[in-house]
Amino acid sequence: MRKLLALVAALILTACGQTPATTRQAGPAAAPQAGFPVTITNCGRTLTFDRPPAKVVTGYHPSLETLFALGLQDRVAGRTNFSESAFLPGQKELYDRIPEISPTIMLPQKEVMLAQGADFVLDNAMAAFDAAGGYATVAELDAAGSPVYILGGWCSPEETLEYTLDDTLTDLRNLGKIFGVSDRADRLVADLRGRLDDVRERVAGRPPVKVLATDGGKGPVNAYGGAGITNQMITAAGGVNVLAGVKGDYTEVSVEQVSAAHPDAILVSEYATLRGETMPTVRAKTADTLAIARNSPAAKDRRVLAVPVAAQHPGYRNLLAIEDIARFLHPDAFTR
Amino acid sequence: MTSALQRARPVDTGGAHRRGGRFVLLVVILAVAVVASTWLAVSIGAVRIGLPQAWGIVADRLVPGLVPRTWTPVQEQIVWEFRLPRALLALLVGAGLAVVGAVLQALVRNPLADPFLLGISSGASFGAVLVLILGAGALGGLSLSGAAFAGSLLALGLVYVLAQRAGRITPSRLVLAGVALAYLFQALYSFVLQQAQSGRAAQQVLFWLMGSLGGARWHMLPLPAAVLAVGLVYLLLQHRQLNALTAGEESAVSLGVNVHRLRLTLFVLTSLLVGVLVATSGAIAFVGLIVPHAARLLVGADHRRVLPVTALLGAAFLQLVDVAARVVNAPQELALSIVTALFGVPFFLWLLRRRSVDRAVTVA
Numbered sequence: 001m002r003k004l005l006a007l008v009a010a011l012i013l014t015a016c017g018q019t020p021a022t023t024r025q026a027g028p029a030a031a032p033q034a035g036f037p038v039t040i041t042n043c044g045r046t047l048t049f050d051r052p053p054a055k056v057v058t059g060y061h062p063s064l065e066t067l068f069a070l071g072l073q074d075r076v077a078g079r080t081n082f083s084e085s086a087f088l089p090g091q092k093e094l095y096d097r098i099p100e101i102s103p104t105i106m107l108p109q110k111e112v113m114l115a116q117g118a119d120f121v122l123d124n125a126m127a128a129f130d131a132a133g134g135y136a137t138v139a140e141l142d143a144a145g146s147p148v149y150i151l152g153g154w155c156s157p158e159e160t161l162e163y164t165l166d167d168t169l170t171d172l173r174n175l176g177k178i179f180g181v182s183d184r185a186d187r188l189v190a191d192l193r194g195r196l197d198d199v200r201e202r203v204a205g206r207p208p209v210k211v212l213a214t215d216g217g218k219g220p221v222n223a224y225g226g227a228g229i230t231n232q233m234i235t236a237a238g239g240v241n242v243l244a245g246v247k248g249d250y251t252e253v254s255v256e257q258v259s260a261a262h263p264d265a266i267l268v269s270e271y272a273t274l275r276g277e278t279m280p281t282v283r284a285k286t287a288d289t290l291a292i293a294r295n296s297p298a299a300k301d302r303r304v305l306a307v308p309v310a311a312q313h314p315g316y317r318n319l320l321a322i323e324d325i326a327r328f329l330h331p332d333a334f335t336r
Numbered sequence: 337m338t339s340a341l342q343r344a345r346p347v348d349t350g351g352a353h354r355r356g357g358r359f360v361l362l363v364v365i366l367a368v369a370v371v372a373s374t375w376l377a378v379s380i381g382a383v384r385i386g387l388p389q390a391w392g393i394v395a396d397r398l399v400p401g402l403v404p405r406t407w408t409p410v411q412e413q414i415v416w417e418f419r420l421p422r423a424l425l426a427l428l429v430g431a432g433l434a435v436v437g438a439v440l441q442a443l444v445r446n447p448l449a450d451p452f453l454l455g456i457s458s459g460a461s462f463g464a465v466l467v468l469i470l471g472a473g474a475l476g477g478l479s480l481s482g483a484a485f486a487g488s489l490l491a492l493g494l495v496y497v498l499a500q501r502a503g504r505i506t507p508s509r510l511v512l513a514g515v516a517l518a519y520l521f522q523a524l525y526s527f528v529l530q531q532a533q534s535g536r537a538a539q540q541v542l543f544w545l546m547g548s549l550g551g552a553r554w555h556m557l558p559l560p561a562a563v564l565a566v567g568l569v570y571l572l573l574q575h576r577q578l579n580a581l582t583a584g585e586e587s588a589v590s591l592g593v594n595v596h597r598l599r600l601t602l603f604v605l606t607s608l609l610v611g612v613l614v615a616t617s618g619a620i621a622f623v624g625l626i627v628p629h630a631a632r633l634l635v636g637a638d639h640r641r642v643l644p645v646t647a648l649l650g651a652a653f654l655q656l657v658d659v660a661a662r663v664v665n666a667p668q669e670l671a672l673s674i675v676t677a678l679f680g681v682p683f684f685l686w687l688l689r690r691r692s693v694d695r696a697v698t699v700a
Contacts, residue, residue, distance in 0.1 A: 104531075215536060215540075217540070217551075218550075218551035218553075219418070219548075219550035219551035219552070220543075220548060220550035220551075220668075220669045222536070222539075222540060225668075243667075245667075246667055246668060247668075248668070250536060250539065251668055252543055252550075252668055252669050253382075253667050253668060253669070254381065254382035254383075254550065254662060254666065254667045254668070254669055255414075255418050255550060255551075256381045256382040256383040256414045256418055256419070256667070257382045257383060257666075257667035259383070259410055259413050259414050259418070260383040260410050260411075260414065262410070269536070271536075294413060295408075295409045295410045295413060309536070
């Protein structure tokens with residue numbers, strides 16, 4: 001019994017000890033910063049920041065890449081695992097320095113997530129906030145002082161279809177405001193816009209290349225339709241999606257349609273299917289697709305580019321990948 | 337339910353003669369339906385191909401040079417490599433699942449039995465999910481269908497061990513072992529699915545779990561065709577024993593049937609069939625449950641008639657379901673279980689209301 005009492009006392013003490021710690025962080029001791037409070041709207045919610053977040057948790061990897069691009073790595077206190085494909089140049093070292101709070105690409109389960117005490121949560125979609133999956137919801141995190149920002153306006157499956165590349169530039173500007181680094185964000189936006197403009201000028205006037213973007217499958221084929229981020233990337237890179245008439249982003253399409261689509265070039269999504277294991281899934285997916293689109297110019301020239309699936313999500317890498325795709329579709333345009 | 341089952345009698349010889357002509361007519365009608373639905377399946381698809389071209393391609397392949405070539409290589413690929421094997425696979429899977437359902441309903445003497453009852457298809461799904469999520473390396477390079485078949489064999493072995501006592505398989509043990517293992521395998525593949533955490537992989541798995549013939553190719557046809565042919569012939573030869581089995585163990589024994597051996601053979605046969613079918617097409621629901629009942633409503637309880645009618649009805653039904661799955665939302669495809677339920681269940685409810693069915697659904 002005495003033991004139990006001691007345990008209870010210890011628990012109470014621990015609980016008490018923790019309370020002032022969090023209060024101290026949020027208390028008036030923190031130095032007020034010019035330009036704050038900042039108010040941002042995201043997914044129909046209004047987020048107000050009294051000071052720049054200093055204890056950020058990131059979800060799927062493109063959210064972390066985007067913060068790295070803004071030079072905000074020292075604000076990130078916890079991140080998820082990323083082993084789907086290669087890192088962007090120079091980012092692996094930054095990634096390794098940040099504590100891993102989830103062994104998967106998803107945020108940790110509710111209790112672990114709430115225990116992080118994050119003052120800002122950045123992710124790519126709503127799946128990691130689904131109560132049915134055991135995750136902390138956006139409302140729960142809000143109540144715990146961890147406001148959630150979703151990149152690219154991917155607030156619901158329907159809204160992913162409405163994504164435009166400008167949404168990512170808007171995200172960068174919003175993150176600049178939230179973190180009090182608007183000057184950096186504006187420079188990055190100008191740089192990325194310049195790259196996109198350069199791509200647009202180079203491919204302008206060239207006949208669009210017919211592109212099939214696929215994730216493999218013997219039938220039906222997993223492929224990207226005429227709405228959403230991948231379709232936007234293809235168009236921006238001087239291509240035309242052969243499945244532009246198919247409603248949807250990531251969907252199942254008949255082998256007949258793929259065979260008749262006659263693509264000139266094929267983009268294959270690249271990612272390892274399970275954490276920590278690298279599997280050559282791209283080779284199998286490429287073989288399946290080339291067999292189905294056997295009569296197409298793309299199959300005859302074996303014209304295939306592996307696109308990291310992380311680049312097919314809203315974020316910094318997404319805009320960089322457009323240049324890679326443009327070089328693949330229009331190599332002549334980049335010889336100058 | 338049990339009392340109704342026990343009231344049933346194996347062979348209604350008086351009715352058999354009177355129904356003889358009607359049965360032949362029905363078989364002819366169903367055969368025409370099978371041919372017509374297959375004609376439809378080859379004629380239409382996500383890509384519009386003219387009838388002269390579509391059937392010219394088939395004719396040219398069967399008798400080269402028979403018709404002038406008016407089609408493109410892509411059209412030829414679509415019709416010959418995608419549509420025709422898919423249509424034939426639909427017939428095989430539809431007939432196979434329906435026959436398995438009929439046999440299982442007799443084997444466990446339960447009108448609710450279907451191919452998923454014995455946990456075999458859940459085992460197959462587990463194998464398939466492993467490969468879909470972990471990649472082919474996870475099971476030593478097994479393909480998707482190879483893994484699905486391995487999973488079904490694993491489930492088969494486990495159900496067999498659990499369902500027998502002192503070398504005997506009893507229906508109630510079979511059902512309980514099967515249902516329990518189905519839950520176990522569902523838990524296992526849900527676990528693997530949750531580990532993947534990737535929306536894309538999950539979407540692919542869900543589609544596979546709901547059944548699709550979209551991946552049909554010629555090389556996938558021989559195995560299910562052979563297993564189905566052997567199984568169907570064996571079952572037709574055993575129709576008397578099947579009838580006796582549905583009447584109850586005592587009457588079967590009194591008719592000289594080795595009940596335990598028959599049960600074991602039927603169990604292994606149906607399991608193999610389900611394993612082969614699920615490996616090629618994923619888990620397609622409802623066909624095995626409702627088609628045998630529809631067949632019994634049409635021809636009564638004698639397995640000599642139930643089995644062929646079930647096979648033909650199942651083949652035509654799944655063919656039409658697959659056509660709908662391809663056409664309704666083209667060029668995207670629907671998972672087959674959605675369509676089997678949407679079209680099959682209202683039809684079945686109509687059948688249930690239309691006739692006095694109490695006697696027919698008692699399996700025997």
